Amino acid sequence: MKLKYLLFGMALVSLTSFSNDNLDTKYIKATKKTAAxxxxxxxxxxxxxxxxxxxxxxxxxxxxxxxxxIAKKYPSNEKNIAYLSGKIIKGGSGVWGTIPMSAHASLKKNDANSMAKYILSLKK
Incomplete structure (x- = not known):
């Protein structure tokens, strides 16, 4: 019985030690520099x-x-933003494989443009 408690305690301690929370940066007071x-x-x-x-x-x-x-494949320009926002709204297949992307017809064109701009802004 003591062995079970010991193993449970060791497992609990080892699992909590792998936490990704960085407590130092979690509670930083927002300044102009950190707000960005x-x-x-x-x-x-x-x-x-x-x-x-x-x-x-x-x-x-x-x-x-x-x-x-996606950001690596398409340069960030108006042509690609329009193309990708159209793909988001209409859906499609064949560019990235055989599995089709479902259409999002209820999405507004401006919202799809914002999404495409964000995705293309991720290029490093």
Whole structure:
């Protein structure tokens, strides 16, 4: 019985030691310099609220390509923003594989443009 409690305690301690929370930066008072770091764009907010996260991740391929892979493939210009916002609204297939992207017909053109601009801004 004591061995079970010992193993449970060791497992609990080891699991909590792998936490990614950085407590030093979590409670920094926002200044003009740090406020710019934590601002999110309209496109990022729209993506977070939509069903995009079910198929796309920032840096890993899920069902569809990662946002970073999209940003690497398309230069950030008005032509590509219009193309990608059209793909977001109409859907499509064949560019990144055989699995089609579903259409988002209820999405406004301005919102799709904001999303595309955000994705293309991720290029490093």
């Amino acid at each position: 770091i934590f601002q999110t764009s309209d496109g990022e907010k729209l993506i977070a609220k939509s069903d995009c996260v079910g198929c796309h991740k920032l840096d890993k391929k899920l069902i569809g390509p990662s946002y970073l892979d």
